Structure formats: structure tokens, C-alpha cells
Amino acid sequence: MGKNTMRLLCTSLFLTMICWLAEGTLSKTDAKKGPTKKLEEKTLHSDKNVWDRGLVVVDPKAKDIILEHRSYCSKKVKERHFSGDVLGYVTPWNSHGYDIAKIFGNKFTLISPVWLQVKRRGKERFQFTGLHDADKGWMKDVRKNSKNIKIVPRILFDGWTYQDFESVFGSEDEIEELSKNMVLLAKNENFDGFVVEVWSQLGNQKQTELIHLLIHLSEALHEAQLKLILVIPPAVAAGTNQPGMFTKKEFDQLASAIDSFSLMTYDYSTRQRPGPNSPLPWVRACVQVLDPDSKWRNKILLGLNFYGMDYSALGASGEPILGSRYIETLKEHKPKIVWDEQIAEHYFEYKKSKGGKHAIFYPTLKSIQLRLELAKELGTGISIWELGQGLDYFYDLL
Numbered sequence: 001m002g003k004n005t006m007r008l009l010c011t012s013l014f015l016t017m018i019c020w021l022a023e024g025t026l027s028k029t030d031a032k033k034g035p036t037k038k039l040e041e042k043t044l045h046s047d048k049n050v051w052d053r054g055l056v057v058v059d060p061k062a063k064d065i066i067l068e069h070r071s072y073c074s075k076k077v078k079e080r081h082f083s084g085d086v087l088g089y090v091t092p093w094n095s096h097g098y099d100i101a102k103i104f105g106n107k108f109t110l111i112s113p114v115w116l117q118v119k120r121r122g123k124e125r126f127q128f129t130g131l132h133d134a135d136k137g138w139m140k141d142v143r144k145n146s147k148n149i150k151i152v153p154r155i156l157f158d159g160w161t162y163q164d165f166e167s168v169f170g171s172e173d174e175i176e177e178l179s180k181n182m183v184l185l186a187k188n189e190n191f192d193g194f195v196v197e198v199w200s201q202l203g204n205q206k207q208t209e210l211i212h213l214l215i216h217l218s219e220a221l222h223e224a225q226l227k228l229i230l231v232i233p234p235a236v237a238a239g240t241n242q243p244g245m246f247t248k249k250e251f252d253q254l255a256s257a258i259d260s261f262s263l264m265t266y267d268y269s270t271r272q273r274p275g276p277n278s279p280l281p282w283v284r285a286c287v288q289v290l291d292p293d294s295k296w297r298n299k300i301l302l303g304l305n306f307y308g309m310d311y312s313a314l315g316a317s318g319e320p321i322l323g324s325r326y327i328e329t330l331k332e333h334k335p336k337i338v339w340d341e342q343i344a345e346h347y348f349e350y351k352k353s354k355g356g357k358h359a360i361f362y363p364t365l366k367s368i369q370l371r372l373e374l375a376k377e378l379g380t381g382i383s384i385w386e387l388g389q390g391l392d393y394f395y396d397l398l
Contacts (some may be wrong), residue, residue, distance in 0.1 A: 039066045039331050045074035050396040056365045058339040060346070062330040065337075065364075069327060069391040078106040082372055082398050085109045085381030087195075087229065087262060087301050089154065090388065092133045094322070097388030100395065102138070105146030107398040110229070110260070112195045113151070114386075117158035120168070124177040128185055129158070139190065150192035152227055155182075157198045165202060169209035178213075179220035186226050193227030195262060199246055200233050211253050218257045229260040229301075235289040236282060238268045248290055255296040262383040263287070266305035269361075271318040274311035277361050278304070280344035280370060287378050297379035304371055304382055306390030308362025322389045326362045337364075344370045363390065368397055 039062075050056055055068055087110040090097035101111050116130040139151055168174040186193060196217070202210060218228040232246040251261070265283045269275040283302065291297055308326060311318040321329070329335075335348035347361045375382050384390075 039063050039334075041069070041327075042067055042071040044071065046071045047073065047075055049073040049076060050365055050393050055393070056369050056397075058341075058366055060337055060364060060366070062334050062337060062348075065391075066327055066330055069323070069393055072393045073396050076396070077104055080107055080398065082107075082376070082382065084298065084375060084379075085260060085301060086398060087112060087152075087260070087381070087383040089114060089384065089386035091386055094386065094388030097386055098135070098138055100387040100392075102141050102145055104395045104398065105142050105149055107395060108146065108149055109381075110150050110152055110227075111142060112154050112229070115153045116155040116194075118155055118178070118182075119159050120164045123167070124171075124174055126178055126181050128155075128181070131189070134189060136190070150227060151190075152193045152195050152229055153191055154195040154197055154231075157201060160201065162202075162205075165206060165209075169206060169213060175213055175216050179217045182217065183220055183224045183226065186221070187224065191226070193221055193229070193259070195229040195231060197231040199231065204245055207250060211250065214254060215257045218259075227259045228257075229262055230254065230258050231262045231264065233264055234282075235263075235286045238270075238282070239273055243289070244286075246290075248292070251290045251296070255291075255299060258299065260299050260301050260381065261290075262301045263290075263303050263380075264385075265303040266385065269309065269311075271311070272316050274309070274316070274318055274359065275361070276340070276343040276345045276347075277307075277309060277363070278345070278371070279342070280374065281342070283371065284374060284378070287380055294379060298381065300378075300380040301383035302371070302375045302378070302380045304363070304368065304384050306363060306384055306386060306394065308360055310358055310360045313357040313359075321360060321362060323391045326360065327391075329360065339366070363394070365394065365397065368394055372397060 046053065050073070053068065055064065086108045088101060088108045089112045090101055091114045101108070105111075113133070115133040116128060119127045119129060121127050134153070142149060142151065168178065182194065185191070196214070199210070214228075214230065221228045234244045235247055236242070237244045263286060265286050266278045268278055268282060287297070287300055287302060290300065308321045309318050310321040329350065333350040335350050337346050337348045339346055345361055345367050346364045347359055349357060349359050351357050372382065
């Protein structure tokens with residue numbers, strides 16, 4: 001993909017993002033509401049999936065999302081529609097994700113509970129924290145429901161200073177000790193490996209040394225039949241045509257050593273630059289820039305957000321929105337949901353009694369389906385952040 005193409009893409013996406021703010025007023029239909037009518041939600045599961053119920057559309061109605069969102073196809077919870085690797089993140093602060101992992105376990109190949117941190121306490125001394133969140137009973141239930149699933153907790157390098165990294169990078173003994181400790185932790189706690197999130201901590205510094213550490217860690221884990229998945233930032237920086245912090249150069253050096261790469265193709269927009277979460281052309285570009293020759297595509301887990309963003313036109317503010325509040329907002333405002341063909345996302349506008357005009361970008365069955373189709377076309381897997389944030393009927397698509 002050439003620079004001119006990327007520049008045109010970024011310009012048009014930017015215009016898409018700011019257009020709703022530039023309008024300044026809501027449509028007439030949104031300005032005044034009639035008497036509020038309580039909208040129903042189905043609580044029973046369905047015998048049909050979301051395709052058979054005609055719900056995967058570009059023009060969904062708010063009342064249909066409210067009615068159907070809890071109603072997944074109970075007959076086909078074990079049936080997979082996506083053949084690549086599927087990684088689902090689960091967080092302790094959003095407990096519904098634990099239930100999703102049990103109900104739909106067969107649709108996932110990897111589950112990553114966000115539990116762990118590693119701290120450096122001195123020379124060749126490492127401490128693992130977060131084990132109080134580790135739930136052995138839940139792990140047993142997940143594995144019972146899905147025989148081939150791997151549980152790979154995410155681990156953060158928490159509280160590490162630049163000096164901590166330099167000390168470890170400069171000592172093979174330190175690297176050996178860290179690797180050995182992580183293998184022991186996995187064996188003791190019955191984990192199948194780890195999702196490591198560290199790349200963005202050092203910016204663009206010390207990349208050669210970090211790659212050396214990650215290759216050594218992967219060799220130690222592989223020797224013990226354990227997996228290493230690396231979280232990586234987008235290969236094309238959001239809102240620009242510039243390379244991101246993790247490029248083809250780094251990918252090529254690590255691709256043979258790392259089991260999978262959890263690619264963060266979301267958070268495209270910001271409070272200062274509101275708009276879509278994950279424009280489809282940008283997602284495609286991020287994969288193609290990393291691996292233009294399709295050599296390691298099956299190791300790339302294209303990131304899907306199951307959360308949205310609620311932006312205010314006042315004061316350039318915005319905050320994440322999860323499924324429960326999304327449904328509440330649909331009930332309260334009954335908005336017209338708009339499809340943007342170019343970015344392949346839905347959004348809607350509403351007005352708060354105090355606080356002015358807002359726009360919400362939140363995934364829908366159609367936007368998720370198009371990203372799954374893109375992943376199939378590109379030959380990648382997917383990673384979902386995170387399982388407790390979406391709507392239950394989303395999982396019919398996997």
C-alpha cells in the first residue's frame with residue numbers, strides 16, 4: 001500500500017470523523033421526543049442464529065437491538081463459523097466475560113484473563129502479582145466445556161523503570177531468571193502460556209534488546225510446551241499515514257518465534273479527534289503493512305473492540321461505553337442508527353438535557369461481521385477486547 005493511498009485514506013477518514021461535530025444541531029426527529037414507551041428485551045434464548053433472524057443488517061432499529069441483544073442461539077453455542085484462532089480477553093472488573101468464556105468456550109482457541117503483573121525487585125529478583133484474581137474453578141469449567149482451549153493470562157511489566165529494562169537487557173542471567181520464573185509460574189498455576197504486553201512501554205527505544213528478550217522467553221516457554229502471544233500496537237499510526245511503533249521490520253524478526261500477535265486495531269479515534277473505533281480500511285492496512293507477502297498471517301490476531309465510545313461535542317470529551325449502558329442509551333433516546341459505508345461502522349447522535357450533543361460509535365452485528373469477513377480474506381485470526389463488554393448475540397457470529 002503506497003504512501004499516497006494511505007494519505008488519501010487518512011484524509012477521508014478524518015473528514016468522516018469531524019462531520020457530525022461540524023453540523024452542530026441534531027436532526028428534527030431527535031430534537032423532540034414523544035411520550036416514552038418502555039421497550040422490551042427478550043430474556044429467552046433463540047433457536048435461530050442472528051442471520052436467520054434477519055438481524056445482520058446495515059439499517060438496524062434501536063428497538064430491535066434492545067429486544068434481541070440478550071438472545072443468542074442456544075442450540076449452536078458450540079458451533080464455529082470462523083476457522084482461524086480466536087483470542088478473547090476477560091477482565092476481573094467485568095465479570096460477565098467469565099460467563100461468556102464458559103458459555104461460548106468452543107468458539108475460542110485462546111482465553112486471556114487479565115490477571116498478572118511482573119515486578120522487578122532487584123538483581124535477578126522478580127515478583128508476580130495478581131494471582132489473587134486467578135480463579136481455578138473457572139479455569140476448570142472453561143476447559144471442561146472446550147477441550148482444546150488454551151488459557152493464557154495477560155502479564156504486564158508493571159512499574160518497570162527504564163533502568164530496570166536496561167539491567168535485564170544487559171544481562172543474560174537476568175533474562176534466564178525471568179524466563180525460568182515465568183515457566184515455573186505457568187506450570188504451578190496450570191496456565192498454557194502468557195499474553196505479554198510490553199512493547200509500547202519503551203516507545204521506539206531498545207527494540208533490538210526487547211526482541212532478544214522476547215525470543216529468549218519464547219524459547220523457554222516453547223521448551224515447556226507453553227505459548228507466548230505478544231500484544232502489538234497498530235502498524236499504521238491512527239489518523240496518520242506514518243508507521244506505528246511496531247512495523248514489518250520488527251514483525252519479521254519475531255514472526256518465527258512468537259505463537260501469535262494480538263494486534264490492537266481499535267482505539268483509532270481520541271477525545272480530541274472523535275470518530276470511529278476501527279475504520280475498516282485502516283484495519284486492512286495495518287495487516288497488509290505488517291505482512292505484505294502473507295507469510296505469517298495466521299499468527300496475526302486482528303483486534304476487534306466489543307466496547308464503544310461516547311463523544312461529546314462540548315469540550316472535546318469522550319468515554320468508553322459498554323453494552324449495558326449502550327442499551328440504556330438506546331432505550332432513553334430511541335435514536336436513528338446511521339451506517340457509514342466507508343468506515344463500516346454504525347453510530348448515532350443524541351442530546352443530553354445537560355451537556356449538549358453526543359455521538360456514540362459502538363459495534364453492531366454488521367460491523368463485526370464485516371471485520372470477521374476481512375480476517376477470513378486476509379487469513380488472520382482475531383482477538384476480542386473484551387468478552388464482558390459486548391452484547392450476548394454478538395457471539396452467534398463467531
